[in-house]
Amino acid sequence: MPEPAKLTRFNAIARDGAARGIERAVAVERPIAVEFNGIGYAVLMATPADLDDLITGFALAERLIERAGELAELDLHPTDRGVIARATLIPERAARVADRVRHRVSESGCGLCGIENLEQALRPLPRVTATSDAGDAACFAALSALRDHQPLNRATGGVHAAALAAADGTIRLVREDVGRHNAFDKLIGAIARGGLGWDGGLALLSSRCSFELVEKAALANCPLLVTISAPTTLAVERAGEAGLRLVVLARPDTMLAVP
Incomplete structure (x- = not known):
């Protein structure tokens, strides 16, 4: 499997025109x-690490499965062009x-077109039944530790x-990826595969809230x-429909809680 980062050569150019060759790690996509x-x-454009978690989380997000055990087998085949x-x-x-x-084929041909595809894009969400004991201090603590x-x-x-x-803001598990969706799929997949629970805690994402x-x-x-950047209107609306507590623009000194 490819490494998640690769040393790449660059020319570092200063404002005064001075230049020098350097190497730095670049995230693999x-x-x-x-x-x-x-x-x-x-086809997902992703960092080739924790792919078992990614595929499990993706299948859950696509509503193809309801629990990790319903993914009976997963084989990964690296090639010259990808995996x-x-x-x-x-x-x-x-x-x-x-x-x-069937729905994805019509989506790829002309975008989200027609009543049926609009309904697929905005399918009803289940109500969130889990509860969080994390207060404001826990959100700030998690953000500081991330x-x-x-x-x-x-x-x-x-x-x-x-x-x-955790409920006190302690970081229990993290997954990383070049894509914010992939990172969350990896985390959700890891939670499902590991038999973990939210246990009164929270999810923290280093991205905007789509x-x-x-x-x-x-x-x-x-x-x-909890997300570090701003939400979209649809994100706020969908969170309200699902009964999901949402905190956005989480910064070291302030954050916005959606009422």
Whole structure:
């Protein structure tokens, strides 16, 4: 499997015109071709690390499975151009793959067009039933500690992180990726595969709060989602529909809680 970072040569140019050759780590981004039950489903542009977690979290977010154990088998095949991920779902979930592929084919041809595809894009979300005991102090504590749990970002400065934090803000688990969606899928997949729970804690993302991330949180029954950057209107609306607590623009000195 390719390494998540690669040393790359650059010319460092100063404002006074002085230049020197340097090497620095650059985050690796590779296409991950995902197949479910032998059907080509999607190509994810991702960091080639924790791919078992990524595919599990992606399958959960796509509503193809409801728990990690329903992904019966996963084989990863590195190639010169990327990685082929061949996943087999339990027979009871095979129909979901065929149904979603039908919708994805129409989406890829002309964008999200027609009533049916709009309904697929904004399918009803389950209500979040988990609760969080994390207060404001815990959110600030998790935010302060996150940097120490981002080794790939420290090396490259170019990846997102998704963290599971305890009710007191202690960081329990982190996944990193060049894509913010991938990082969250990896975290959710790792939680599912490890049999972990939110346990009154929260999810912290080093990104803006888009509606896709809100939906991933709701589908994972996450009780509190904290993001470093701003939300979109649809993210706020979808969080309200799902009963998901949302904190955005989380900075060292302030954050915004969505009422």
